[in-house]
Amino acid sequence: MGLVLGGRRILRDVDLRIEPGQITTLIGPNGAGKTSLLRVLLGLVPPTEGVVHRRRGLRIGYMPQRIAVDEILPITVRRFLSLGRRVPRERLQAALREVGVGWLLDQPVQSVSGGEMQRILLARALLREPHLLVLDEPAQGVDVSGQGEVFQLIASLRDRYGCGVLMVSHELHLVMAAADSVVCLNRHVCCTGHPEAVSRDPAYRRLFGDSMPPGVAFYPHHHDHHHDLRGNVIPESAPEGAPVHGDGNDD
């Protein structure tokens, strides 16, 4: 499959297979065409060359990158979740609780934080009971410890629903731990396969340099504290000696 937009070639000879029930992660440098590839797979943009085969009746839950609802449109989280179709309140509440933001149901969408919005989007995708979850940078705008949480949440949702997951991410080390297979993209597919194998692939090393030792993976561990989801951005100017929560790097 290939894609040309406005005379510029975005994607070339992409040949990709998304397996059911697997977490497939799309990585690549900025401008590699990751989001464009997702948009083609979702059917939002027709490919210039080639075709996208979807299983018949495939239901996709999509979580776009960053969404801001204009202040002029008054809408609560509950209404936002049921835009697709009418859903009983209890199910909405359950879906929000599942992604850890159960208290947001009756809030205006504009009042939630970036991290909360990501979870609300995830809940909206889950409400469709999708066969495939497509996530565009699910951990964007979430701090480092929060990112780990997001990827763990995604993995646990996959286990519970048995849906496939296709996601784009920049968080290389986190991705490596959370994915069943990794697709490394730079306008074409550089390499693909099990995370371990991809990280040793010369093509991957060329793309991301040696800044990351091969095989480095996120180490799943438990904090002795928990970040609340509202205040998860720790101010850098926190006074010395104040009880500062770790950001995931220092322990």
Added chain:
Amino acid sequence: MDAFILRALLGGLMVALVAGPLGSFMVWRRMAYFGDTLAHSALLGVALGFLMGISVNLSVILVCMALAAALVVLQRQRRLASDTLLGILAHSALSLGLVAIAFLETVRIDLMAYLFGDILAVSWVDLWWILGGGAVALLALVGIWRPLLSATVHEDLARVEGVPVTAVGIAFMMLIALVIAVAMKVVGVLLITSLMIIPAAAARRLSRTPEQMAALASLLGCLAVTAGLWGSWQWDTPAGPSIVVAAAGIFLLMLAVPVDWMRRRGEAGRAEG
């Protein structure tokens, strides 16, 4: 009460009722300038109606819809930024209309009435047009409400969830064209969008759901029509502009509502939960 005042009030209230929900969507979808462009083209419809000897109401509807369709096609090509395109079309259509009217030698047209409205001259036939067009527009809007709202909040999400985004978008444009055409008589082509935009914007702060905002916009619009007509009667001012001034006044009053008290109430609830 004199019959013409009653007709003016009826016509104005019906327009305000339809303009509320339609105007809300125009505000949400950032289509204020689009509406303006359509309204500007209405004058061309007037001229064509006289030239072809068909009902002016009908020809205005047809011209507005044709222009809406042209805009859809041109916007798709993305050769020009949307606002540039709208600017070109709005003023070309208006000027073309004025030029065309100048060619009509046999008919004398009260240009001011078309530009700024002549609500006091609304006839029973006009009222029927407003009622018919308004009812069609309102019913159709209710019919596409859910998919249109979904597409307005986030187009890609809606598309992935199976909403026919392009189709409902075009349908909505046609509804705007219809309402502008039938409402022209009340406030005129230059002011009609204000009757859609201002009450909707004024309703924002008191609303927590899209439906609340739409209903409240209708209500505030009716208030503006009533107040404007009363003022016009009282001080012998032009009716259309008086209605718009009243709407602007209501908007300013709404600005004085304590900063997002609804929102603050919501956050208090969240802190407890």
